[in-house]
Amino acid sequence: MPQITFWFEFASTYSYLSAMRIQDAAKNAGIDIEWKPFLLGPIFKAQGWESSPFNLYRAKGFYMVRDIERIAASRGFPFRMPVPFPQNGVQAARLALVGIEQGWGPAFVHSVYWAQFAEGLNISERETLSKALTVAGANVEDAFAQAESAEIKSRLRSNTGEAQAKGIFGAPSFLTPDGELFWGDDRLESSILWVTGPRGPVLK
Amino acid sequence: MPQITFWFEFASTYSYLSAMRIQDAAKNAGIDIEWKPFLLGPIFKAQGWESSPFNLYRAKGFYMVRDIERIAASRGFPFRMPVPFPQNGVQAARLALVGIEQGWGPAFVHSVYWAQFAEGLNISERETLSKALTVAGANVEDAFAQAESAEIKSRLRSNTGEAQAKGIFGAPSFLTPDGELFWGDDRLESSILWVTGPRGPVLK
Numbered sequence: 001m002p003q004i005t006f007w008f009e010f011a012s013t014y015s016y017l018s019a020m021r022i023q024d025a026a027k028n029a030g031i032d033i034e035w036k037p038f039l040l041g042p043i044f045k046a047q048g049w050e051s052s053p054f055n056l057y058r059a060k061g062f063y064m065v066r067d068i069e070r071i072a073a074s075r076g077f078p079f080r081m082p083v084p085f086p087q088n089g090v091q092a093a094r095l096a097l098v099g100i101e102q103g104w105g106p107a108f109v110h111s112v113y114w115a116q117f118a119e120g121l122n123i124s125e126r127e128t129l130s131k132a133l134t135v136a137g138a139n140v141e142d143a144f145a146q147a148e149s150a151e152i153k154s155r156l157r158s159n160t161g162e163a164q165a166k167g168i169f170g171a172p173s174f175l176t177p178d179g180e181l182f183w184g185d186d187r188l189e190s191s192i193l194w195v196t197g198p199r200g201p202v203l204k
Numbered sequence: 205m206p207q208i209t210f211w212f213e214f215a216s217t218y219s220y221l222s223a224m225r226i227q228d229a230a231k232n233a234g235i236d237i238e239w240k241p242f243l244l245g246p247i248f249k250a251q252g253w254e255s256s257p258f259n260l261y262r263a264k265g266f267y268m269v270r271d272i273e274r275i276a277a278s279r280g281f282p283f284r285m286p287v288p289f290p291q292n293g294v295q296a297a298r299l300a301l302v303g304i305e306q307g308w309g310p311a312f313v314h315s316v317y318w319a320q321f322a323e324g325l326n327i328s329e330r331e332t333l334s335k336a337l338t339v340a341g342a343n344v345e346d347a348f349a350q351a352e353s354a355e356i357k358s359r360l361r362s363n364t365g366e367a368q369a370k371g372i373f374g375a376p377s378f379l380t381p382d383g384e385l386f387w388g389d390d391r392l393e394s395s396i397l398w399v400t401g402p403r404g405p406v407l408k
Contacts, residue, residue, distance in 0.1 A: 047261050047263075057251055057373065059251075059368075059371045059372070059373040060373050060374075062371060063371060063373065063385060063387055066384075066385070067386075067387070067391075070384075070394070164263075167263045167266060167267060168263070169261065169263040169264050169267065170264075180270075180274075181267060181270070182271075183267055183271070186390045187271075190274070
């Protein structure tokens with residue numbers, strides 16, 4: 001089956017838009033999704049940003065909120081900006097890595113995004129994460145324990161390093177097996193078309 | 205007729221994508237386009253950038269080139285990065301303002317973008333601009349003379365100030381009469397839908 005890799009950061013507003021629809025989109029297109037949580041913080045830091053560009057550049061941040069409000073409304077789901085923004089998604093990302101191994105990853109990811117951007121909850125809080133784990137069908141205590149393992153911590157660091165090495169600078173990003181990078185929720189369809197064809201003029 | 209304002213900067217790669225298709229898109233949708241050249245330089249400078257973000261952030265710049273290559277190819281037209289990038293589009297913008305008054309503005313804008321991003325010419329050179337003026341049906345000498353007038357210079361400064369006041373931080377941007385801002389070539393359709401309806405859930 002054709003595949004794309006879905007690189008997501010839990011604090012990212014546009015990743016929420018994609019997380020809400022990528023499973024249906026993949027099913028409809030007959031493709032597989034590889035789920036890859038990573039952290040944007042170290043990537044932003046490496047280019048001199050100490051926070052989200054939506055905080056650093058006010059006009060851009062103001063626009064982003066309205067842009068997502070409009071898109072979410074047109075797709076029939078809610079959106080609210082979490083407080084604080086950006087949230088700390090490190091533990092959620094580690095849990096997602098556990099879930100991806102155990103099969104409840106996608107449901108957990110969906111549930112964490114929903115908690116943050118639809119319900120306005122704080123995803124760095126254990127209560128929020130416990131609820132998402134329960135919804136996803138995970139063993140809550142076991143998941144938290146595994147998320148603290150050296151192996152999982154190292155995998156998240158390694159995902160982030162891999163993202164940076166592959167030229168990823170924002171989220172969501174979609175990467176095809178032949179190395180084509182697509183950035184932003186509005187490029188999800190293009191990335192799917194890339195692996196399913198027809199592709200139009202060949203660019204290789 | 206419904207209307208959107210097309211805010212464009214001649215040095216902007218994504219503005220090229222929109223300039224190539226906005227007239228057809230507007231005609232098909234039955235809407236008017238108000239053409240508004242402005243300068244991104246002062247807006248970038250105000251947020252601490254001394255060049256294009258595509259130069260300042262390498263991964264982003266690298267991605268942008270590939271993204272536009274793919275989009276241009278899928279739409280059946282060429283794309284090449286101009287040297288130098290970003291180009292100085294001040295004189296082109298002043299000439300566009302003259303043309304917008306005299307009726308040859310859209311043809312001139314189209315021609316300048318084509319010269320820069322399809323033919324790889326330098327749009328700060330008089331020869332390139334003269335050719336675009338001729339193609340657009342302008343009186344070349346008269347256009348250059350008027351572009352140097354205090355009134356036109358002041359109008360370009362005022363457009364740039366207006367863009368900034370309206371929260372515009374990049375190009376292309378599309379603004380509706382009721383104040384909805386859409387940023388990026390990939391939001392052209394959304395901006396047209398906003399003024400023509402149906403709009404889906406009302407967001408006011």
